[in-house]
Amino acid sequence: MLVFDLIVIGTGSAGATVAQKAREAGKAVAIIDKLPFGGTCSQRGCDPKKVLVGAAEIIARSEQMIGKGVTHQPAIDWPELMTFKKTFTNPVPQRTEIKFADLGIQAFHGVASFSSANTVRVGEDELQADHIVLATGLEPKPLDIPGEELLIDSTGFLDLPQLPDKIVMVGGGYIAFEFAHIAARAGAQVTILHQGERPLEGFDADLVAVLVKAMESIGIRIMLNATVTAVSGKEDELTVAYTQEKKSHSVSTNLVVHAAGRVVNSAELGLETAGVEVGKKGVLVNEFLQSVSNSIVYACGDVADKGLPLTPLASYEGNIVIDNILNGNRQTYQDTPTPSAVYTLPTLASVGLTEEQAHAQGRKVKVTFQETSDWYSSRRINESFSAFKTLVDTETKEIVGAHLLGAGCDEVINLFTLAIKHRISAKDLGNTLFAYPTHGSDLSSMLPD
Incomplete structure (x- = not known):
């Protein structure tokens, strides 16, 4: 039996955050993953996807400008693009393992499964700890169809x-x-x-x-x-x-x-053995991200039933978990404005309430919606499809939702996120001067007078 202060299952943003901060606090830490160390985002998700999107963006922009000063459209060489992508993903596992080793975190490769409420088996090893953190993320949802x-x-x-x-x-x-x-x-x-x-x-x-x-x-x-x-x-x-x-x-x-779609990655964990309850969205946790049915177990990132499956939230939740483990439950999960983007071309980005959600909550909002392909920022690159929708509370005059489509919106959405989080009024945000001509300088035109 190998005894630790903390066992972390999963090496992505959430799990790595917990393990590293626990070790820095002097705790004996074990970390386990059945997949190459480093998590989904850096190897099989956000980061490599955005590399491929970058190439697709060049094609899209070039195509839009044919006849507008550009004469030759480039083409994607897929094998070369994948080789470039691998320069980002291939170093991740070794780099992650070296970092863990340098910190003194003991790493285990293999499938982890609970053998009791506070013990986990990995291959021939059995590990025991005062606290166990689940950060295993999501996996593809079974389709249950022939073929x-x-x-x-x-x-x-x-x-x-x-x-x-x-x-x-x-x-x-x-x-x-x-x-x-x-x-x-x-x-x-x-x-x-x-x-x-x-x-x-x-x-x-x-x-x-x-x-x-x-x-x-x-x-x-x-x-x-x-x-x-x-x-x-x-x-x-x-x-x-x-x-x-x-x-x-x-x-x-x-x-x-x-x-x-994806579902919680917990089938192999044997959570029933540890008395850890799982709901439709993930491991059931309280406001401290602690299992509602096994107090030594915490869950963070996509595997927990809180929040959206986004990398920034995983790190945020990891910080909550390790603070509560080290200092006693004192930090609670708070819903915070979290922007998300769909990296299509044009890009779609969103933060806060949708119009449907605002109406369902009984909020009185001023909705401003417009297609903007005739705006300078779209015409400059000959972008045929762009639009926005903003929602402003008619009583507080605060922005409660922003939805953008078009080039640059994945950056502009961050400005709206800042405004929503810090309760900046639509008037104050609209009166802020931004560099011109930029996508940010369009912001004042997206808000009601």
Whole structure:
């Protein structure tokens, strides 16, 4: 039996934050992961995805300017792009392990499973600790359809040695939309099959509608109310069967990507042995991010049932957990304005309440919505699809929601986040001078007088 003060399961942003700060406080720490150390974002998610998006953005911008001073459109060399991507991802595991070793954190590779309320088994080793932190993140949701084994997930897509000619994305969320843009700009024919009535359901419906038009303009097919029922065939020659309006359809493709949502990564942990309860969104925790059913267990990041599955929140939650472990439960999880972006082209970004959420809460808001392809910032790069929607509380005059579509909006949304967090009035924000001409200088035109 190996005894520690703290065991951390998962080496992403949340788990690494907890382990490092615990060790810096002099605690004996063990960290476990069944996957290469470093977590999803840096190796199989945000970071490599944004590298690919960067190449797609060059294609999009060049295409928009053909006939406007640009004469030759570049093309993506997929193998070269993947080689470049690997310069970011390949060093992560070793770099992470070296950092843990330098700090004196004992690392274990393998599947962790509880053998009692305070012990965890990894291979032949059994570990015991006063506190155990779960930071295992999410994994693709099972589709439970015939031929499911023929699909690849987001990890597989981000490691494709060659991009096939035809791709089907199953799902209508972040992953499907972002990968669709990357693939389409690299020359693939892309079809999105989404079983819901509208894609990107957590985002503003009006802006999503404009984004859908942008996607269709470059040949991406988006099929709504389309439920995938089976995938058949062999490698590179696949058929996807789906139903739409009670009718059966099929589409032929070279590749099918699972982008239909993710679920908590806990199946192998044996949480029932430790008496740790799990809900639909993750491990059930209290305001201290402590398991509601096993007081020595904490959960942070995507595996916990608090907040959105975003990397900044994972680090935020990790800091809460380690503070509570070291100093007793004193820091509570607080909902904080958290911006999110969908890295399509154009980019979609959001923070705060949607119009639907504001009405559901009974908030009286001034809604300002406009398509902005005729604004200078869009015309300068010949961007045909851009828009915004802002929500201002009519009583407090504070901004309660901002939704942006277009180039630069993933940076401008941070200004709105700052305003919402610090309760800056719409008037004060609108009267702030920004460098001109920039996307930030458009901000005053997005707010009511």
